[in-house]
Amino acid sequence: MYICHIRVTNLRNFRYLDVDLGPKLVVVGENNVGKSNLLFALRLILDPTLPDSARHLRQDDFWDGLADPVKALDVIEVCVELTDFKKNQELFSILQQYLVKGASPDTARLTYQFRPKTPVPQDRPIVIDDYEFVIFGGENEANQVGYRERRWLALEVLPALRDAEGDLSSWRRSPLRPLVDRLAVADNTLQVVATALDSATGQLLSEQDVQVLETGIQQRLQKMIGGVVAIDPSLGFASSQPTRLLRGLRLYGDGQSKRPVGDLSLGVTNVLYLLLLAIELEEKQKSSERAVTILGIEEPEAHLHPHLQRLLFRDFLRREAPVILTTHSPHVASVAPLSSILLLRDGGEANGSDGKSVVAAGLNPQEIADLERYLDATRAELLFAKGIIFVEGAAELFLVPAYAEVLGYPLDEYGITVCSVHGTDFVPYAKFAGSQGLSIPFVVVTDGDWTERQGEILSRGLARGIRIAGEANLGDVEALQEAFKQRDWDSLYAQLEKAGVFVGQHTLEVDLLNCGLGHRMYESFEELGASERWLKQFKVLMNADSEVSEDDSEAVLRRIERIGKGRFAQRLAGKVTQEDCPAYLKAAIQQAIGKLGHDTE
Numbered sequence: 001m002y003i004c005h006i007r008v009t010n011l012r013n014f015r016y017l018d019v020d021l022g023p024k025l026v027v028v029g030e031n032n033v034g035k036s037n038l039l040f041a042l043r044l045i046l047d048p049t050l051p052d053s054a055r056h057l058r059q060d061d062f063w064d065g066l067a068d069p070v071k072a073l074d075v076i077e078v079c080v081e082l083t084d085f086k087k088n089q090e091l092f093s094i095l096q097q098y099l100v101k102g103a104s105p106d107t108a109r110l111t112y113q114f115r116p117k118t119p120v121p122q123d124r125p126i127v128i129d130d131y132e133f134v135i136f137g138g139e140n141e142a143n144q145v146g147y148r149e150r151r152w153l154a155l156e157v158l159p160a161l162r163d164a165e166g167d168l169s170s171w172r173r174s175p176l177r178p179l180v181d182r183l184a185v186a187d188n189t190l191q192v193v194a195t196a197l198d199s200a201t202g203q204l205l206s207e208q209d210v211q212v213l214e215t216g217i218q219q220r221l222q223k224m225i226g227g228v229v230a231i232d233p234s235l236g237f238a239s240s241q242p243t244r245l246l247r248g249l250r251l252y253g254d255g256q257s258k259r260p261v262g263d264l265s266l267g268v269t270n271v272l273y274l275l276l277l278a279i280e281l282e283e284k285q286k287s288s289e290r291a292v293t294i295l296g297i298e299e300p301e302a303h304l305h306p307h308l309q310r311l312l313f314r315d316f317l318r319r320e321a322p323v324i325l326t327t328h329s330p331h332v333a334s335v336a337p338l339s340s341i342l343l344l345r346d347g348g349e350a351n352g353s354d355g356k357s358v359v360a361a362g363l364n365p366q367e368i369a370d371l372e373r374y375l376d377a378t379r380a381e382l383l384f385a386k387g388i389i390f391v392e393g394a395a396e397l398f399l400v401p402a403y404a405e406v407l408g409y410p411l412d413e414y415g416i417t418v419c420s421v422h423g424t425d426f427v428p429y430a431k432f433a434g435s436q437g438l439s440i441p442f443v444v445v446t447d448g449d450w451t452e453r454q455g456e457i458l459s460r461g462l463a464r465g466i467r468i469a470g471e472a473n474l475g476d477v478e479a480l481q482e483a484f485k486q487r488d489w490d491s492l493y494a495q496l497e498k499a500g501v502f503v504g505q506h507t508l509e510v511d512l513l514n515c516g517l518g519h520r521m522y523e524s525f526e527e528l529g530a531s532e533r534w535l536k537q538f539k540v541l542m543n544a545d546s547e548v549s550e551d552d553s554e555a556v557l558r559r560i561e562r563i564g565k566g567r568f569a570q571r572l573a574g575k576v577t578q579e580d581c582p583a584y585l586k587a588a589i590q591q592a593i594g595k596l597g598h599d600t601e
Helices: 035-046 089-098 147-152 164-169 176-181 187-205 208-225 242-248 266-286 306-317 330-334 365-378 394-406 427-433 460-471 477-485 489-499 508-527 532-542 550-563 565-573 583-594
Strands: 002-011 014-020 025-028 076-083 107-116 131-137 153-158 292-298 323-327 341-346 353-357 387-391 416-420 442-446 450-453 456-459 501-503
Touching: 002 035, 014 035, 025 035, 025 330, 035 076, 035 107, 035 131, 035 153, 035 292, 035 323, 089 107, 089 131, 089 147, 089 153, 147 153, 153 266, 164 266, 176 242, 176 266, 187 208, 187 242, 266 292, 266 306, 306 323, 306 330, 323 330, 330 365, 365 427, 387 394, 387 427, 387 583, 394 416, 394 508, 394 565, 394 583, 427 442, 427 460, 442 460, 442 583, 450 460, 456 460, 460 477, 460 489, 460 501, 477 489, 489 501, 489 583, 501 583, 508 532, 508 550, 508 565, 532 550, 550 565
Parallel strands: 014 353, 025 323, 025 341, 153 292, 292 323, 387 416, 387 442, 442 501
Antiparallel strands: 002 014, 002 076, 076 107, 107 131, 341 353, 450 456
């Protein structure tokens, strides 16, 4: 079972959130976009530990954009849809009465509403106490959802500001407690251990220094409060009462040294806490105490280094039961299935926070697999970007930020990430970030790659741009194709730039040479150990009056590839100026910034 759809109306950050979801849920986004509020919305329906007093909301729980929600009789609504539960007979027996008519596969709907009571008072102003909450299933309000259903279909949330060390040290709050309570240790075994513990304790307490300490405590207490309260303090290891013996069990770390959890690092303590929690939830499901437990963890990366984050949450994401993670960590997001990612973004004061997933992005299985590998390799930085510039390779990865810097547009200040797709297949990435995917503003920068085909010189880059625009719904594809058919290159370049696809004249390095960067490229060749013969040859090229020929372009590229495109671009990046920036690169940078609402004039 999993939550396949969620709709939130007028709650806190959300004016209207309506999004399809995958089998797991990893919620990413910057601060204050509503990640915790989304979990709270789900708790209103599914959390059996949330008291009804917390389900009766306050006026400040309404979306901030509502001027006077109570007076206007506005309604807060949270609606979740659940699917893939037919294999679980207990779940099916609960959810079959809440099915959505006509939905395929079978889908159950649960709805929370916080709304005015009826009839609405007419003789006085409406106040928040005139509101009530209802929770019902399916399409009929008579199908009430209460504690019984929440007990079997439970959401457990681990908050971001959890005190793992304190909870592990406290028997009452420790996740070890329910596991110990399940132990079936024979009474005679407990009696033997209790007797041995009494004997060991008695041996220690017989020591004179220990007796002096115990007597001193008792005498000082008598002097302090007299006989007003009956207290008889004594020293010992733990209660030797057989019924209380198991409660003395504690979790330790570092093997034989048995260091208390309070002495362990915060990261290790957090891992142990999550481990015990996972075991407890699995035990509850095995023992049929619950049909399913939905586990929600806020900021699971707390105190964990990157490798441990990835290992730990790969394990959590493999759980059969639903998992909901909210995170700031690209390391956690990098191991998440692509369909699990829900990106929350601030839509401004007029719109509230919005959420996007890639469930409806039209990605095929191979594209999904490629993107998941890409996110894993790049640690998913693009998920946390306000905008993206997609480029072909390592050279652009170094040079585009360098040009943005000298042009006065440092990309980090705008939250823009340059992402290399390591080739020319931009389509999956454009679909992933496009309007049907995560809706992250982006532009594409690609080489012109002019080549001879059937006796005619054509640009593979322009053809590539048309395909990107068509697959990602970026522009008028028919107009683009017509311009290509008519060989109206100027019009095609302009139309593609309007669609956000910026195509160079040649490869980037050749375009730089033609823009007057030759002398700095010469310096880079020299610093990186190019031969005297090549330096003389290159000096002739950079001083030529015309553009570099195709043969000379190939020679330049071969020499750069020997050094390494990334290595060469890394050295060259420190030498660029705004005067030698290719026009299409400048336009791409400015458009990326403009899409975020910034002025680039």
